[in-house]
Amino acid sequence: MIKKILIANRGEIALRIIRTCKEMGIKTVALCPLPGQESNFLETSLANEHYFLDKEGTQGYLDQKKIIEIAKKARADAIHPGYGFLAENWRFAKFCQKQNIKFIGPHFKVLKKLEDKIEAKKLAQKVGIPVLSASDGSIKTKDDLFKWAFKIKPPFVLKARKGGGGIGIRIVNGHFSFGELFSTAASLQGQMGLAFSDIDFFLEKYLSGAKHIEFQILGDGNNFVHLGERECTIQRRFQKLLEEAPSLFLDESKRKEMGGLAIKLGRELRYKGAATVEFLVDEAKNFYFLEVNPRIQVEHPVTEAVTGVDIVEQQIRIAQGENIPFSQSDILFNGWAIEARINGEDCLRKFQPGPGTIEKYLPPGGQGIFLHTFLKEGQEIYPYFDSLLAKLIAWGKTREEAIRKLSRALDEMTIEGIPTTIPFFKALLKNKDFLVGNFNTDFVEISGILEELEPPKTPRKIPKFKEKYKEGKVVLGEIEKKEVAKLIFQIYQSVKKFVRTSSMKKTPSRWVMAERLKMFE
Known part of the structure; x- marks a missing residue:
């Protein structure tokens, strides 16, 4: 049985996990970037104990060795990664296993399979889920790029093979020249180089005018259920803004078909934990596999509101070897829930x-x-x-x-x-x-x-300057002392950050940008 969980995350999801742990009688360990910042990290107050990552910003939450070191020091039985940061990192899940610490999520081999969008599409096809036409592998040469562009035909997307969070995507809608397409691909790889660990991309048909609908599934390796769908269509730059459950667009027959296929995919993976199978659906209600998110989602509360199932609790129970305590027929949907981010x-x-x-x-x-x-x-x-x-x-x-x-x-x-x-x-x-x-x-x-x-x-407050006129010229007057102090502090922080960054021998992790945006999926 799990007695203490380290939460390798921050903000609202850290608080969400702490609250369920308290209700289950499980002790919690929170993280904070630096000493003196506790007041800005509420989780340090609500958890049973907290430790410092000794790194500013996102860097500490991506430091696998430091997090494992803290987990051992705190004698935590398990680590809950939340979403973003290390939640989908198969290397971290494997590291936890080697250190005899439970990773609250799927097996690292499953994470590794799902990280690759091309391999995930093949798995979906294997269980009968329709997929959009796409290149059969990464685009490695100019010839590959032009061959698949003419084969798939616009509109299509250039998509990062291991991307996420709405980055690593470029749309080609209409007529294109060789130069324009090559330039688009180069720009995409430049962005990927900053955000991800590789720059592999592939081509996939773009479904314009679609809806984005996802199904929440739970699996314990042997038993599988779905908790219905979430409508995630209101987005900007491929990043979700508003979600609701259920979807106004689906009828009961289509819901049963899509939910059944989502479960089938979970069974094929012998999945353990919570996952979301995502689809694009056209106006005629034809649906196509998009991807699997093998973690808790930002939008999970709308599903909890209409089913009464605590998804975080189920994640923890499955991680400690329990079976799902209900079957599909036990899942009842009650009312409507909408979430605004x-x-x-x-x-x-x-x-x-x-x-x-x-x-x-x-x-x-x-x-x-x-x-x-x-x-x-x-x-x-x-x-x-x-x-x-x-x-x-x-x-x-x-x-x-x-x-x-x-x-x-x-x-x-x-x-x-x-x-x-x-x-x-x-x-x-x-x-x-x-x-x-x-x-x-x-x-x-x-x-x-x-x-x-x-x-x-x-409007947002900005420092106000009093104008004084002297000899026909505008002279800046005094600023309030509080505003001066605030400005000096901001300048100090900027200079401090610049000097520290410039003096570092290694550049910041390329995962930083990606992990900041993964939560928007």
Whole structure:
């Protein structure tokens, strides 16, 4: 039996795991980048104990040796990776096994198979899941590139073989020249070189006007169930913004067919843990395999809300050798749940991240409202972590009721000091096409919804200068002492970071960019 779990993650998912562990009577170990930062990492207060990674930002959460060292020091039986960071890293899962520490997730051999998108497609085909036409291997030469481009024909995507998080993707929609295609491929590989451990990519048919629908599965190696689907179609740059369960688009027959195939794939892998099988679905309800995410998903709360199943609890129980305690016929779906990802991003500037300090915070409440967050007033939002601030979930007996509750909660929610996606969601929930389910993965870009947004009434504060006029010239006056101190601190932090980075013998891990974005899948 697992008695103590180290959580190799931060923020809302770390808190989510801690809370389930407390209910199960399991002790927890939290991580914090550096001493003195505890107040910005709430998990250090809620866990039974915490340790420092001794590295700033994301670097420590990717340091496998350091995390194992801490787990041994804390005498943890298991490590829960959450999502992002090391959650899908088969080498880390193997390292845990060698150190006799349970990795709460699938076997490292399964992770290795699913990391490769081409191999994952072959597995899907083997169990009867339709796939989009694609090159049969990585594109290695110019001849390969042009051969498959003419064979598949636009629209198609150039996609990282081992990518994730919406990066490592380029769309070719219409007519192209050899030069343009080669330039696109070179640009893609440049991005991949910064983000991933390799630059292999392949070509795949692009399904425009599609919906993105995924199925949550659980497996203990012998028994398998699905917990229904999640509609994840509202996205920007291939990254999810809003999810709901169930999907308005699927009928019961299609739900049964897709869920059955998702289970079949889990059985083929003898999967242990929680996974999400993702599909693209066209207007005629033809569906195609996209990928498998072998971990807990950001959007798992909507599934929990409509099924009553604690997915994190099931992950832990399966990891300690228990069988799934229910069958498919025991899974009952009740009501409708919608999740809005409240990100620290400026919707008026193409969702540009905006780090800073939370100056005012008021969480929403009421019947049917759930909030997963680490926020508080004074919370520092760092630039090197992902931009997710909170997950706001609404549950109702119907989709209409869930939308009303979510809309009311968004009106209540106050976050000041940095830009957020709250204005976007307020506009989305009033959009007529969204309300009737008439949307696809291109909706945010083509609907014009971003153009409808207005600048916030309380804009982000910036230092104000008093103007003094002397001899016909504008002279900058004094700034308030508090603002001066804040500016000096920001400059100091920037210089400190630059000097440290410049003096390092090795460049930062290429996984940093990828791991920041993997949570958006």
